Amino acid sequence: MSIVIVDHLVKRYGDFEAVKGISFQVDKGEVFGFLGPNGAGKSTTIKILCTLLTMTSGKALLNGFDVNREPLKVRQSIGLVFQDYSLDDRLTAEENLYFHGMLYNVPRALLKERMEQVLAMVELTERRKDLVRNFSGGMKRRLEIARGLLHHPQVLFLDEPTIGLDPQTRNAIWEHVLRLRDELGITVFMTTHYMEEAEHCDRIAIIDHGEIVALDAPKALKEDIGGDMVTVTTTNNPQLAEEIRQRYGIPVIEDGTVLRMEVEDGASFVPRLAVDFTGMITSVSVHEPTLDDVFLKTTGRAIRDELLDEKERFRQRRLGRRRGR
Ligand SMILES: Nc1ncnc2c1ncn2[C@@H]1O[C@H](COP(=O)(O)OP(=O)(O)OP(=O)(O)O)[C@@H](O)[C@H]1O
Structure with missing residues (x-):
C-alpha cells in the first residue's frame, strides 16, 4: 500500500x-x-x-x-x-x-x-x-x-x-x-x-x-550498470578522454582529476588500455559499481564532497549565531 x-x-x-x-x-x-x-x-x-x-x-x-x-x-x-x-x-x-x-x-x-x-x-x-x-x-x-x-x-x-x-x-x-x-x-x-x-x-x-x-x-540500481567501473588518472585527462571514447566507443566521464568509464569486463579491458596508451596513464583501478557510479552515470557528475562541506560550514555558522544569542 x-x-x-x-x-x-x-x-x-x-x-x-x-x-x-x-x-x-x-x-x-x-x-x-x-x-x-x-x-x-x-x-x-x-x-x-x-x-x-x-x-x-x-x-x-x-x-x-x-x-x-x-x-x-x-x-x-x-x-x-x-x-x-x-x-x-x-x-x-x-x-x-x-x-x-x-x-x-x-x-x-x-x-x-x-x-x-x-x-x-x-x-x-x-x-x-x-x-x-x-x-x-x-x-x-x-x-x-x-x-x-x-x-x-x-x-x-x-x-x-x-x-x-x-x-x-x-x-x-x-x-x-x-x-x-x-x-x-x-x-x-x-x-x-x-x-x-x-x-x-x-x-x-x-x-x-x-x-x-x-x-x-x-542493489538493482547498481546491477543496472552491468559491467565494471574503471577509474584512470592520466597525464592529460581531456585528451585521453577523447582518445578513449574514439578508440573503444564508450562514454568517458571526466570527474575532477580522474576519468571514469563503465566497461563490460574490467580484467580484460585494463591490459588493453595500458598497452594502447603506454606512458599516458599514471594509475588504473577497477571496482564493482557503487551508488556513486550510478549517480555519475545518471547525472554525468559526482556528488561533490566539497559542496557538502561548504553546506556543513554554513550550517555550523548559523548554529553558532543562534547559540550566541
Ligand atoms: N525560497 C526560494 N527562492 C528561490 N529559489 C529557491 C528557494 N528555495 C530553494 N530555491 C532553489 O530551488 C532549488 C532546489 O532547492 P532545494 O533546497 O529543494 O534543493 P536540495 O536538493 O534540498 O538542496 P539542499 O540539500 O542544498 O537543500 C535550488 O536551486 C535552490 O536555490
Whole structure:
C-alpha cells in the first residue's frame, strides 16, 4: 500500500522551476531515500509533502490525505527531523519532549509513557534529566528523532539526518532508524548526500535539477550498470578522454582529476588500455559499481564532497549565531 503518492509535482520560485513534475510512490513501512546534490530539489519536495510549502501544480497524498486540501490531517500523520537544529538547549531532554507532546496534543495520560518509549528507543533514558546543551551532536540528533516520533507518526521525514556527524554516530542513528521501521512499522522518508547512507534505504530516488533520474532498490540500481567501473588518472585527462571514447566507443566521464568509464569486463579491458596508451596513464583501478557510479552515470557528475562541506560550514555558522544569542 502506498502511503505517499506524488503525481506530477511542480514547484516554481518565480521563473525558476526547482521541481519539474516529479511522480513517485512510497510504500508503507519502507525506508525511502532522496539522493541528490545541493539544489537538486530534495528539501523543496519534502517541505511540500510536509505542508510547509505550497506546490505550483500537481498532486500529493500522504496517508491518504491531500497535502493541499487537508494539511492538518497530513501534519498529524507525520514526524519531522529537519536540517536546522530545533531543540531548546536550555531545557532538559525530557522537557523538550514534553513541550512537543503538548504542541501535538498527545493526551497527558499517554505522554509520560510515550516519552519513556521514545527515549529508550534512542538510548537516552539515562540522560533524560540532563540539559540538552551538554549533549553531543549525535545525542541531540537522536533526541530530535525521538521527538519526531512522540506523536506516533505514520511517516517520519528526515532531511539530512546525519549531516555533520562522524561515521560512527551516523551508523548508530541508522541502527535506530531501521529499528523504528521494524518495531513500529513506520515509513521513513529521508534525504541524503551520503552514498553509504543511501545504501540503507529500501529504495532510493536519485534527484537532479528537479527531476528523478533513477528510482529503485540500491542493489538493482547498481546491477543496472552491468559491467565494471574503471577509474584512470592520466597525464592529460581531456585528451585521453577523447582518445578513449574514439578508440573503444564508450562514454568517458571526466570527474575532477580522474576519468571514469563503465566497461563490460574490467580484467580484460585494463591490459588493453595500458598497452594502447603506454606512458599516458599514471594509475588504473577497477571496482564493482557503487551508488556513486550510478549517480555519475545518471547525472554525468559526482556528488561533490566539497559542496557538502561548504553546506556543513554554513550550517555550523548559523548554529553558532543562534547559540550566541
Ligand atoms: N525560497 C526560494 N527562492 C528561490 N529559489 C529557491 C528557494 N528555495 C530553494 N530555491 C532553489 O530551488 C532549488 C532546489 O532547492 P532545494 O533546497 O529543494 O534543493 P536540495 O536538493 O534540498 O538542496 P539542499 O540539500 O542544498 O537543500 C535550488 O536551486 C535552490 O536555490
